[in-house]
Amino acid sequence: MENQVRRAQAGFENDVNSMGVRLYNLIILLVDIIVVNIKWILYTIESVYHIFSPPPEVDVRGEIVLITGAAHGIGKELALQYARRGAIVVCWDINEKGNIETCDEIKAQGGKAYHYVCDVTKRQEILDVAEKVKKEVGIVSILVNNAGIMPCHPLLQHTEKEITTMYQINVLAHFWMIQAFLPDMIEKNRGHIVALSSCAGLFGLKNLVPYCGTKFAVRGYMQALQEELRADSRNPNVKFTTIYPYMVDTGLCKRPHARFEHLLKLVKPEEAAASIIEAQRRGIEEASVPRRYYYLEKYGRLFPRKAMVLVTDLLDTGVHSDL
């Protein structure tokens, strides 16, 4: 009888305890939800505030900036403008002549630049040249994955080689570059990775099916990498900026067209580079060039695809086949 009473008492205490634990967990959950809501509102207000008053630009004087595809176009302009802002620029390109010209221009302006030939489709070559850079120049603190190609015709007319090479340059090379340089950034607890996506990484466009795939991939891996480092217990101070340029007048877009040419005119490479550097220096995580297209994509996604197709047809901008 006594045992039965004791067992009943113990059962009652267990029930009370487990109710207590459940109540405690419920309170913790409610507090978490309230905190998330408050922070959500604060971050939203902060991001709207930053549209009108962006964070200050950090100084890049003395930073070692490595740019792939620095012999021509946006990469060349980035090299010239980073050097003008006092950075030490490391130019990589498969095109040695153009790369040397970029460095000569920088030196003629009184800047510091180093040139290296590297075919970024080759992982081992990337790793070998990266070692040379570390010995001869130092630890890279800003990496700009810029080199890219853009064959432009219907998917069914793309060759296997075109598609494979495009993925090697526009996506896989970014991974090899990051594997070569990110460990030093983590160790030094400072660094910035900039990746060139494209407006073709925000909107799907005809004649650019594989290219859009590569540029959407850049957006995806940059977000994932940022998440991976956020979960890293060392909490490394490495920043990320993904850039989505509209058509830039470098010759990469061979046959661009736009219904409203004045509204949607090609961006000059100098303007694109200035805008990219500004986004990096302000620590902006994602930016289009010009800035407005990024917001168009963000809000456009709230509406049905059919509605966005109306906008696509109205603007009628893109590239004709280069065949």
Ligand SMILES: NC(=O)c1ccc[n+]([C@@H]2O[C@H](COP(=O)([O-])OP(=O)(O)OC[C@H]3O[C@@H](n4cnc5c(N)ncnc54)[C@H](O)[C@@H]3O)[C@@H](O)[C@H]2O)c1
């Ligand atoms: N020009 C545009 O309209 C536009 C628009 C959106 C995004 N982008 C992106 O911006 C980046 C730069 O474009 P751009 O217009 O300056 O191009 P570009 O053709 O003017 O220059 C690209 C540079 O990359 C180099 N390169 C190509 N293959 C290479 C390889 N295997 N190894 C090393 N270097 C290599 C080329 O030699 C060249 O110097 C690309 O990623 C491109 O996709 C360009």
